[in-house]
Amino acid sequence: MAKIQKIKGVADLFPEDSARYAFMEKTARDVFSSYGYGELRVPILEKTELFCRSIGEETDVVQKEMYTFPDRKGRSLTMRPEATAGIVRAYVENKIFQPGKVSKYFTFGPMFRYERPQAGRMRQFHQIDSEVFGAAEPQADAEVLLMLSSFLSKIGLEKLSFELNSLGCPECRPKYNQALKDFLSSLDREQLCEDCQRRMDTNPLRVLDCKSRNCKALTEKAPTLPDHLCGECREHFDTVIALIDEAGLKYTLNPRLVRGLDYYQRTAFEVTSGDIGAQTAVAGGGRYDGLVESLGGPKKVPAIGFACGMERLAMLLQGEFEPATDFYVALVDERAAREALIFGEKLRRSGLKGEVGFTAKSMKAQLRYANKINAQKCFIFGADEYENGTVTIKEMTDGGEQATVVRDEYFK
Known part of the structure; x- marks a missing residue:
């Protein structure tokens, strides 16, 4: 009888491997709880509409990468490609929101995306995720960045680069989108990759997120978001920068950083490493103040969070992680x-x-x-x-x- 093998893009984690994940989870629990976070576990399986409405219909995740299928009653279900949407759904469904209340959560677990398997990128992968609801102040952004830095430091990672940008808000983003469309329309459309040709019409901001060298070169002189921020967004971002400067967090401002999901606005960030090949991002996140409302919650509930890719972090961890034996x-x-x-x-x-x-x-x-x-x-x-x-x-x-x-x- 033929043996049954695992599906392409997934991995078996034996004790010597899973010990690294257990170490990261324990460290995250210790660090995050010291900032007042509690653990929230949400389902792996959700209604497909949740991700279409939150991540964005025109993102690569929704267009190409989700594991979506009908159940026996014909309802469209999706294996979660990320954790934030499910946490927001739980926050709204359980009516956690109260005026003036700040809620802090973290979670761990497997996520699923149909991507080409490579070093640090799997079709079933694992994330550490953290979210804050109810805090609009730039101090919340700074604290999230500092907590992420503390976690990465506690697991022994030092040679990392923080990149920051501001993506504006519903007031200033449309003006920037128009300026970007005007720039893109001046390019030879045929020289862009197929994805970017589509994005030009549906979501021009995604063009800046393209990994193609040719597309990067063609858009090198594209207008940047920081030059189009409204006064409130500029003040917010300047305060975040001033706070992390005072705390001693090293970073780089990257005006092309837009993240891959539509729900981000204002502060956005990524943490990268040069030690794991082309796939350099090990963590990333940002502010998503409109997402709670878009998923049926009340208006103007501010939120910010981040996720860490555990497979990529595991590649960077040094030393042995064998379980202790007395x-x-x-x-x-x-x-x-x-x-x-x-x-x-x-x-x-x-x-x-x-x-x-x-x-x-x-x-x-x-x-x-x-x-x-x-x-x-x-x-x-x-x-x-x-x-x-x-x-x-x-x-x-x-x-x-x-x-x-x-x-x-x-x-x-």
Whole structure:
């Protein structure tokens, strides 16, 4: 019978790999909770309309990348391509909003996009996501940036670049869009890629987000958003910059940074690394003050958030992430199998982590395995230990000293 293989673009994460993800999740919980965030878990499966209305009909995510299918009743469902839309849906559906209330959430989990698999980019990938609702002040933007910086620093990543831009608001964005359309209309349309030819008519801002070298070169002299900001947007962005300057966060202003989703406005940012090839972005986000209203919530609920790609972060993590092992119980004499198992259980109940050998093997083989799993101590059950009610304890570090003790006395 033919074996069944995994789907292209997904991965099996064995303990040595998943330990990296567990480390990132634990660090995120610690850092985010110190800023007043709580964990919110939302469904993987949502109505397709949620993503069309939030992300934008003309984005590449909706046009090309979503896993969408009808259920048995003909309803269109989608595997979530990102987390923000689902969190906003939960926020609106559960009527969390109250005047003056600030709500802070974070979540982890798998996302799904049909993209060409490559280093750091999978069709099932994982994100760490953070969102804040109810805070319009630039101080919220600055705090989000500083929290993201703190998280990345705590997992050991230092050689990263923060890029910032302001995308304006519904007041100043239309004027910029018109200026950009005027510029794009002066170009030879046929020289742009097929996607950008379509974007010129449907969503010209997306042209600036194109990764094609040729399109980048053709639009190098395009008008920039920062030059078209209204007074309020300019003041907001200047305050964000002043705050993170005072906090010591290093960054670069990138007037071409527009992000890939339609809901962003005002502050937008990305964190990039030069150590993982062409796919340099490891985190990104921004402000999306109109999204709550567009998904049926009240007007003028400000919001800002970010997401980190865990596959890309995992590629940058240094060091070993093997689960800690305190002990290994080595079974050398088959007669001691029951005693070995019970002894190992007592060790775990005392707060230690480790394994028990189920089959009797040679001492050499048992010690080799104890070394392989990085056990700190090896508890040996051989013929003498079985007959005398003892256990031999061998230190796997510090010179390998060993001693034999009465089992009943060990836990007293």
